[in-house]
Amino acid sequence: MIKLKPGCSAAVLVLAAIASKPACAEVTLYGILDTFVGYTNAGGKGAQTAEQSGGLYASRVGLRGSEDLGGSLRATFDLENGILTNNGSATNSTQAFSRNAWVGLASRYGEVRFGLQNSALLIMHSRFDAFNGGTYGSLLHNASTFTFRYNNMITYWSPNVAGFTFSGGVSLGGQTSPHDALNAYVGAIDYQRGPVYLGVSHAEQNGANGEVLTKTTFAGGSYQFGNLTGYVGFYRGNNLGANLNTNVAGTYHSVYWLSAGYMVTPALHLMAGIGYVQDSTAQHDNAGEVSIGTYYNLSKRTLLYATVARLVNRHGASYALIGNGPFTPNTPARGEGVTGAQLGIVQFF
Known part of the structure; x- marks a missing residue:
């Protein structure tokens, strides 16, 4: 991370000017650059080799x-944009900051944030997975x-109390009739003490x-046994079609995921996982x-990663190996499987 001492000016994007002014706040320029080469062979579609952005982490840059x-009170902010390192484009060309754009107030009693924010579900589910909720290897994410x-999110993030933390928020739909149309509600609670981590998060979206x-839940945890860490992850959601207009109340699919990570040396880590997706509809996808x-x-800022995965679909299912980047996957034909391997590099700054 690069730390700059900005002045009272709000022109935070003009970094050179900011760095030269008298200090009244601290701003950090940060980023993650993740690029990989992936090979997939999808049933009914064929083989593909491609360079993509965002295997282990979604690439981004932010401030x-x-x-x-004074009085333990701080003003906070985060501006973060997603990028594609394989071609240099923004993940969303219509937004200046597509991942985070919020301001907040923080004290010893917690923090309140206003604006575009990551869901607690996104933040938490990576902690249930040896693959960090990314790469071809994570069925929990795939x-x-x-x-x-x-x-339009308003969230509260609690301080740590005896190992417990809590967050809750509402995304305002801004409608007049009914006034709560398109609102979303998100909550999460987790516990971290010694080798144990446990968490659950839930979101509901109004039509x-x-x-x-739509209703979505993640739950799971991890336990560290020396150099070995075991993970369990669970997902349940009725957003089957990834489209608010296609969901059916009471119809869910669930993901059950077991994984483990082993630290061979401080630099070298191995991971393995196995999981199952259960569809509650009559199609049994x-x-x-x-x-x-x-x-x-x-180094502390650069790592290499590699994964090999085999995903098998049943009946009409067509899940693919997607990783963490917003790229178009090699999706198999319905009921067909996909095999994939990837080799990537990540640079943090």
């Missing part, structure tokens, strides 16, 4: 900062459909009529995946 207002982030249309992977830290 975050805070200002001490087979889960949920909203990554929300516009245009103000009634709850089930699926399963097994995967292995590794990453190697070349």
Whole structure:
């Protein structure tokens, strides 16, 4: 991370000017650059080799900062944009900051944030997975459909109390009739103490009529046994079609995911996972995946990673190996499987 001492000017994007002014707040320029080469062979579609952005992490660049207002009160903000490192484009060309754009106030009693924010579900589900909720190797991510982030969000993030933290928020739909149409509600609670981590998060999205249309839940945890860490992850959602107009109340699909990571050396880590997708509809569009992977830290800021995965679909299921980047996957024909391997590099700054 690059830390700059900005002045009172709001022109935070003019970095050179900011750095030369008298300090009144601290701003950090940060980013993650993740590029990989992936090979997939999808049933009914064929083989593909492609360079993509965002295997282990979604690539991004951002500015975050805070200002001490006195009396333990701080003003905070984060501006973050998604990028594609394989071609240099923005993940969303219509937005200046597609991942985060919020301001907040923080104290010893917690923090309140206003604006575009990552969902607690996105933040939490990576902690249930040896693959960090990314790469071809994570069925928990490959087979889960949920909203990554929300516009018009108001959230509260609690301080740590005896190992417990809590967050809750509402995304305002801004409608007049009914006034809660298109609102979304998100909450999460987790516990971290010693080798144990446990968490659960839940989101509900209203439809245009103000009634709850989609429900999504993540739950799981991890336990560290020396150099070995075991993970369990669970997902349940009724957003089957990734489209608010296609969801059916009471119809869900669930993902059950077991994975483990082993630290061979401080630099070398090995991962493995196995999971199953269960569809509660009459179509029984089930699926399963097994995967292995590794990453190697070349330094504190640079790592290499590799994964191999096999995903099998049943009946009409067509899950694919998607990783963390917003790229078009090699999706198999319905009921067909896909095999994939990837080799990537990540640079943090």
